[in-house]
Amino acid sequence: xxxxxxxxxxxxxxxxxxxxxxVGVGGAGSNVVDRITLDRIVDATLVCAHxxxxxxxxxxxxxxxxxxxxxxxxxxxxGDPDLGREAALFSREQIRQAIENxxxxxxxxxxxxxxxxxxxxxxxxxxxNTNALVLVVATMPFSFEGRRRLGQAExxxxxxxxxxxxxxxxxxxxxxxxxxxxxxIQKAFNQxxxxxxxxxxxxxxxxxxxxLVKLGLDDLTSALANANGRCLFGFxxxxxxxxxxxxxxxxxxxxxIDSGRLLHQTKNLLVHVAGGESLTLVEVExxxxxxxxxxxxxxxxxxxxxxxAKLGDAVAVTLISSLGLNQLNAHAAAAPxxxxxxxxxxxxxxVAPTPAPLIPAPAPAPAPKREPAAKRAPAHSQYAPPPQxxxxxxxxxxxxEFISVPAVGEAxxxxxxxxxxxxxxxxxxxxxxxxxxxxxxxALEIPxxxxxxxxxxxxxxxxxxxxxxxxxxxxxxxxxxxxxxxxxxAAVVARxxxxxxxxxxxxxxxxxxxxxxxxxxxxxxxxxxxxxARSTKPTAESQQTFSLGEEDRGRFKDTEPSxxxxxxxDVPTWMRLKKKLRR
Ligand SMILES: Nc1nc2c(ncn2[C@@H]2O[C@H](COP(=O)(O)OP(=O)(O)OP(=O)(O)O)[C@@H](O)[C@H]2O)c(=O)[nH]1
Numbered sequence: 001x002x003x004x005x006x007x008x009x010x011x012x013x014x015x016x017x018x019x020x021x022x023v024g025v026g027g028a029g030s031n032v033v034d035r036i037t038l039d040r041i042v043d044a045t046l047v048c049a050h051x052x053x054x055x056x057x058x059x060x061x062x063x064x065x066x067x068x069x070x071x072x073x074x075x076x077x078x079g080d081p082d083l084g085r086e087a088a089l090f091s092r093e094q095i096r097q098a099i100e101n102x103x104x105x106x107x108x109x110x111x112x113x114x115x116x117x118x119x120x121x122x123x124x125x126x127x128x129n130t131n132a133l134v135l136v137v138a139t140m141p142f143s144f145e146g147r148r149r150l151g152q153a154e155x156x157x158x159x160x161x162x163x164x165x166x167x168x169x170x171x172x173x174x175x176x177x178x179x180x181x182x183x184x185i186q187k188a189f190n191q192x193x194x195x196x197x198x199x200x201x202x203x204x205x206x207x208x209x210x211x212l213v214k215l216g217l218d219d220l221t222s223a224l225a226n227a228n229g230r231c232l233f234g235f236x237x238x239x240x241x242x243x244x245x246x247x248x249x250x251x252x253x254x255x256x257i258d259s260g261r262l263l264h265q266t267k268n269l270l271v272h273v274a275g276g277e278s279l280t281l282v283e284v285e286x287x288x289x290x291x292x293x294x295x296x297x298x299x300x301x302x303x304x305x306x307x308x309a310k311l312g313d314a315v316a317v318t319l320i321s322s323l324g325l326n327q328l329n330a331h332a333a334a335a336p337x338x339x340x341x342x343x344x345x346x347x348x349x350x351v352a353p354t355p356a357p358l359i360p361a362p363a364p365a366p367a368p369k370r371e372p373a374a375k376r377a378p379a380h381s382q383y384a385p386p387p388q389x390x391x392x393x394x395x396x397x398x399x400x401e402f403i404s405v406p407a408v409g410e411a412x413x414x415x416x417x418x419x420x421x422x423x424x425x426x427x428x429x430x431x432x433x434x435x436x437x438x439x440x441x442x443a444l445e446i447p448x449x450x451x452x453x454x455x456x457x458x459x460x461x462x463x464x465x466x467x468x469x470x471x472x473x474x475x476x477x478x479x480x481x482x483x484x485x486x487x488x489x490a491a492v493v494a495r496x497x498x499x500x501x502x503x504x505x506x507x508x509x510x511x512x513x514x515x516x517x518x519x520x521x522x523x524x525x526x527x528x529x530x531x532x533a534r535s536t537k538p539t540a541e542s543q544q545t546f547s548l549g550e551e552d553r554g555r556f557k558d559t560e561p562s563x564x565x566x567x568x569x570d571v572p573t574w575m576r577l578k579k580k581l582r583r
Pocket of ligand 1: 025027031052076077079080111113141149190192193
């Protein structure tokens with residue numbers, strides 16, 4: 001756990017909620033921010049940063065930054081990360097103003113294009129210089145987008161790894177497998193955006209909400225640590241009878257976990273259980289017991305527990321882990337095609353807030369007159385760099401000039417983000433389940449949860465007694481904190497680990513069964529987070545070729561096109577739109 005460093009925060013700040021900022025960079029990033037804005041799922045400053053003024057104009061984010069207004073003239077980077085990077089450098093002062101004074105800054109981008117790949121590393125560095133904790137959530141391109149985009153994505157990934165405190169990486173390919181082949185690319189992107197938005201919400205909640213058993217960034221990074229890995233993420237929330245079991249069932253069914261099957265291979269698994277005041281230890285124990293049947297004995301479980309009044313009568317279970325790309329590919333190859341196609345319901349969308357003006361409010365974009373990219377000289381030779389650039393040469397990022405980012409834990413004290421928990425913090429040893437082994441766990445009956453009612457105050461459960469069915473967990477844990485040796489939480493956590501070791505990892509369960517018909521088994525194995533070095537080896541995948549007709553592909557005219565739905569992604573957006581209008 002990262003300790004709370006009182007000396008770091010200004011006086012009185014220790015109890016304040018951490019200030020979160022989410023920056024969507026480029027087209028994919030701004031889509032994710034739109035979804036978060038519309039769904040109002042995270043209490044954060046939402047920022048959209050893009051070179052393309054038309055995307056900014058449609059963005060729902062309350063704060064918008066036009067990157068490199070003078071350089072780009074409001075037009076997208078046309079798949080050129082150098083332009084994206086230059087544009088961000090030109091706008092770094094606006095970026096800094098928009099993101100400073102936050103404790104955690106999430107940066108979301110789709111890697112492979114120009115703006116996201118070029119600007120996200122610049123924004124990550126600026127964010128790091130504001131002393132915030134920087135978490136990057138990024139996607140890798142679909143394989144059909146071509147090797148050039150994949151190469152650009154890998155280069156950007158390498159830069160981001162050096163600047164971010166943690167990097168959560170999703171594979172668009174995997175997420176795209178969620179949809180039926182006949183569905184359009186837009187549905188695949190929607191699916192991906194939905195998962196990314198959900199993971200952002202879960203991560204920000206876990207790392208910022210005061211917890212009875214608190215998880216920190218170190219736990220998150222442990223769960224995500226995997227060479228060349230992609231994030232496994234599952235989230236479930238349920239109410240009513242068996243709400244703990246139902247929440248876990250939903251989390252395991254999350255597409256990126258493949259009905260729990262992918263957990264069989266994980267080394268570290270972060271598990272966060274949260275509920276309102278009525279959450280009971282029995283429910284927590286039930287969740288941990290059932291989960292134990294899906295993970296091998298040797299898996300290190302990073303367990304967190306939070307009581308959050310906002311959850312009301314719901315219980316939420318979040319699972320985060322990672323798996324190497326090779327393992328994921330092997331898993332995907334082994335899965336029968338029917339398993340790979342499971343459409344998911346769309347998220348409900350609430351009322352859209354009024355779009356805010358850009359920062360700075362740009363003049364209405366004049367009909368952009370820009371040379372085709374091929375004829376443009378490299379941006380840095382064509383435009384005088386803004387004067388500030390020289391004063392902070394670290395922002396020029398020659399590949400070898402990275403700022404050094406302190407190791408997680410030494411970085412800006414994440415600790416300062418951990419406001420004191422509402423309930424008394426448990427002793428450190430209670431946060432590590434394995435350290436709490438109890439010889440003989442008390443016999444437990446897991447009852448079908450009755451309709452939730454506010455529980456009366458109940459005396460602390462004796463160590464070996466049956467745990468009362470509806471004892472508010474906050475009270476039990478407060479008691480536990482006073483006498484940790486007799487903590488019922490200790491028993492819960494310890495038993496959860498013990499039960500894992502007793503149980504075979506086969507997904508048979510008395511309360512939930514995952515042996516459901518094939519068509520209900522969601523698959524996608526996508527994703528996993530990355531904290532370690534990533535191979536930049538080019539893929540040997542063959543790429544489909546498309547005929548382009550007479551369209552001007554600018555500087556990319558001699559390279560393989562990246563065609564999506566008949567459109568060349570390398571052709572700047574405005575040119576594509578113009579062509580469409582002509583049709
Ligand atoms: N998940 C998701 N990924 C997307 C979406 N749009 C694009 N992508 C992915 O993100 C990569 C970058 O695309 P964009 O974000 O549109 O590109 P950009 O960073 O804005 O760069 P330019 O358009 O060149 O300025 C693509 O190669 C896709 O793999 C989206 O809506 N959702």
